[in-house]
Amino acid sequence: MPDTKPRACPxxxxxxxxxxxxxxxxxxxxxxxxxxxxxxxxxTGAPRDVLTKRLRSLExxxxxxxxxxxxxxxxxxxxxxxxxxxxxxxxxxxxxxxxRYLPDPxxxxxxxxxxxxxxxxxxxxxxxxxxxxxxxxxxxxxEAHPG
Amino acid sequence: MPDTKPRACPxxxxxxxxxxxxxxxxxxxxxxxxxxxxxxxxxTGAPRDVLTKRLRSLExxxxxxxxxxxxxxxxxxxxxxxxxxxxxxxxxxxxxxxxRYLPDPxxxxxxxxxxxxxxxxxxxxxxxxxxxxxxxxxxxxxEAHPG
DNA sequence: CGGGTCAGTTGGTAAACCAAACCGACTATC
DNA sequence: GATAGTCGGTTTGGTTTACCAACTGACCCG
Numbered sequence: 001m002p003d004t005k006p007r008a009c010p011x012x013x014x015x016x017x018x019x020x021x022x023x024x025x026x027x028x029x030x031x032x033x034x035x036x037x038x039x040x041x042x043x044t045g046a047p048r049d050v051l052t053k054r055l056r057s058l059e060x061x062x063x064x065x066x067x068x069x070x071x072x073x074x075x076x077x078x079x080x081x082x083x084x085x086x087x088x089x090x091x092x093x094x095x096x097x098x099x100r101y102l103p104d105p106x107x108x109x110x111x112x113x114x115x116x117x118x119x120x121x122x123x124x125x126x127x128x129x130x131x132x133x134x135x136x137x138x139x140x141x142x143e144a145h146p147g
Numbered sequence: 148m149p150d151t152k153p154r155a156c157p158x159x160x161x162x163x164x165x166x167x168x169x170x171x172x173x174x175x176x177x178x179x180x181x182x183x184x185x186x187x188x189x190x191t192g193a194p195r196d197v198l199t200k201r202l203r204s205l206e207x208x209x210x211x212x213x214x215x216x217x218x219x220x221x222x223x224x225x226x227x228x229x230x231x232x233x234x235x236x237x238x239x240x241x242x243x244x245x246x247r248y249l250p251d252p253x254x255x256x257x258x259x260x261x262x263x264x265x266x267x268x269x270x271x272x273x274x275x276x277x278x279x280x281x282x283x284x285x286x287x288x289x290e291a292h293p294g
Numbered sequence: 295c296g297g298g299t300c301a302g303t304t305g306g307t308a309a310a311c312c313a314a315a316c317c318g319a320c321t322a323t324c
Numbered sequence: 325g326a327t328a329g330t331c332g333g334t335t336t337g338g339t340t341t342a343c344c345a346a347c348t349g350a351c352c353c354g
Contacts (some may be wrong), residue, residue: 006192008253010245011175019171021342028158032287037301045153047343052302062248073351076308083248089268090244090289091158093236098157101230103211106155106209111287117274121236140179140258154319168311184332194312199333258353 017061018087022046022054027084028091030064032109036075063087093121164208165234169193169201174231175238177211179256182224210234240268 006012018024025044033042041051055078058064063084067077091110099105111119124131153159165171172191180185188198202225205211210231214224239258246252258266271278 007176007190007256009175009242010249010252010255011241012172012245013249013253014245015171019168021166021172022165024162025159027177028156029154035276038299041301043154045193048302049304049344070300073300073349083244086244086248087240089240089270090237092270093234093240093268094158094161095156097157097230097233097237098161100156104161105157106160108157108326109154109287113272113275113277113279114286115272115275115277117272119270120273121240121281122269123236123239123266124269125260125262125264126267128260128262130260130262132266132268139261140256141329185330186295188332195314195333196335197311200310217331220318220331221333223333 017057018090020054020057020064022050023058024087024091024094026051026054026078027056027063027080027087028109030078030080030113031088031091032086035079037076037078040078058084089121092119096120164204165210165237167201167204168292169197170205171234171238171241173201173205173225174210174227174234175199175256177227178235178238178258182226184225186261187225192267199255205231236268243267 018027024043026040029040034043034090037055040046040055041048044051046054055064055066058068059078062081065081066086067079069075069077084090088111095108095111096124099108113119123130165174169191172193173187176190177179177189181190184202185199188195191198193201202213204213206213206225212226212228214226216222219285221283235258242255242258243259247253260266269278
């Protein structure tokens, strides 16, 4: 076998959808309640044509929905689907990493709990619920290659 | 003010580093213990020149370290820094989302706890520690615009 | 009718990406 | 000791994508 195929993996599949430039920034905006083309464009800085393409691919991928809020000059708003909302941990993870490790951390948009405190991501064991901080507690396994 | 500046935000800053194509797949491989150029190339499918550039930028960004493991034909391995390990929640989040929402979820590399169970990301309140599932419990705030 | 808003579209250029070939320093096999 | 293969790249050349500015069409306001 001269060249092995790249690893099939849900990380890669997810990145095919939201890993392109601007995609996650668009989602950030929609998370923050910014739903209109012009505002998303201004807040992300994405070129308008690229933004159009991203919005379409995010819609096709099922993370955004496009709602017409005006009929006669057709005007649209973009909303998160359930799948889109499920990307929240990714956004929070990126935000948290940036606040901790970027050389000059910019002011962060706050994702807050109803009690007013910030929100953070925790990697926990799915069964015992124990938090795994520091990475040392995790064993990462490839698919078993028997024999 | 004709055009507002794009929002300064740690999410954007983090994406400047790890948001380029292949970057997070490279990190996935290093997380899984794949440390050599040829293996990372095979498992990600990234073109060799692009991979070289990504490895350099990830190194410059402080998430990877390059170690020479052979002197005379110079050979290298790539390792995670503490900052690199801190991106684990992002990878796990992407993996989890893909497993749940991709139309045909591919076999997932397992990130397991030492107890043998899978690992998941939880978004929790930083203070009361309460998990916020379903997105409905989170209030996302922009910087306050008073008045 | 002129100007402004909104959600794009169009056209031209710059950059990124990609596959394949090449390279230097080895090692392993004949 | 010539041939083949490994490893970590670099170089080449062509394709795709991103980017930016300007434009469009449908409306609203005056």
